[in-house]
Amino acid sequence: MKAMVLTGKAQAEYREVPTPECPVDGLLVKIEAVGLCGSDVRTFTYGHSKVKYPAIIGHETAGTIVEAGPENKGGWKVGDNVIINPAIICGTCYYCTHNLSALCENMHVYGNDIPGGYAQYMAVPGVGVEHGQILRIPEGIAFDEIIIVELLASVIASQENLRISLGETVVIIGTGPIGCLHAQIAKLRGATKIIMADLNRERLDMVHQFGGTHFVDSSKEDLVKIVREVTGGRGADAVIVAAPSTQPHQPGLEMLRKEGRLCVFGGLNKENPWSNLDANLIHYNRLEIRGAYSYSFANFQQGLELVTAGKIDKDIVTHRLPLKDMVEGVHLVQQGKAIKVVLKPWEE
Ligand SMILES: [Zn+2]
Ligand SMILES: [Zn+2]
Structure with a gap:
């Protein structure tokens, strides 16, 4: 072969x-x-x-x-x-x-x-x-579409852990396939403001259909400031870093509300996985940082159900x-x- x-x-x-x-x-x-x-x-x-x-x-x-x-x-x-x-x-x-x-x-x-x-x-x-x-x-679903179930499973698992819920503001940094699926799942879970950010304008322009409500070119615009504005100064409920970079981690903390949750979804280049974070921000604002890796069999089946039902x-x-x-x-x-x-x- x-x-x-x-x-x-x-x-x-x-x-x-x-x-x-x-x-x-x-x-x-x-x-x-x-x-x-x-x-x-x-x-x-x-x-x-x-x-x-x-x-x-x-x-x-x-x-x-x-x-x-x-x-x-x-x-x-x-x-x-x-x-x-x-x-x-x-x-x-x-x-x-x-x-x-x-x-x-x-x-x-x-x-x-x-x-x-x-x-x-x-x-x-x-x-x-x-x-x-x-x-x-299931009948009628193409092979090259069904494979997104695997990505979806990890997105579903991480949003379960992050407890994304009704009326929340969620920031998604990185608009690759994972970022786009995060937007869709956040919407399905009832988030009402979904802010998608990317350094790549071209890609950002491709992702408007996936559930985001705001789109930020973070190479030019100040994402922290925009998130504050969109949330009346309070900050986002959750920030999901769906990019293989540590650069968004600290600004991610800065754009959270008190007791907000940051998800480190994107894995990092194993030669440089270090992130520099202001631990006082975590301390005083009682922030939560969660990793995201893998999923349960149930999450995989949930992904298959969502794709089959045309929800994705x-x-x-x-x-x-x-x-x-x-x-x-x-x-x-x-x-x-x-x-x-x-x-x-x-x-x-
Ligand atoms: Zn994968
Ligand atoms: Zn085991």
């Missing part, structure tokens, strides 16, 4: 590799669409602690089962169209047994420590089936490229020309 193989930092080769075998208790899936995730852009550019070269990354996958191991626990059959929840949990660690499986201590993720979906086929191991990680794609604007997928053009996709994302890029392993 053909695969996009990462061979070093910012190096990748589209080449022939052996097709994986179908595990006796797992599945072999023909990958029809795989999302180019912001974390894939980061992994490609800077490397990743769990990714060892040569590596096939990609965790936002959907496709068709072409081989079903006779002992697979889901009763899956050849021909089933599925979306794959990439979080493979152990089910037995402290977190798994305390309703926090998103934080499983033994988590495996496709594209990190097991081969991912930047390939024409991907093997799903037995442990990737047995906890219900494989979900059927799937136009966040702006580019569909053949897998061989992955690097071009990375550039489109880095330049802010694309919102979501989906790669198609079977298109030339």
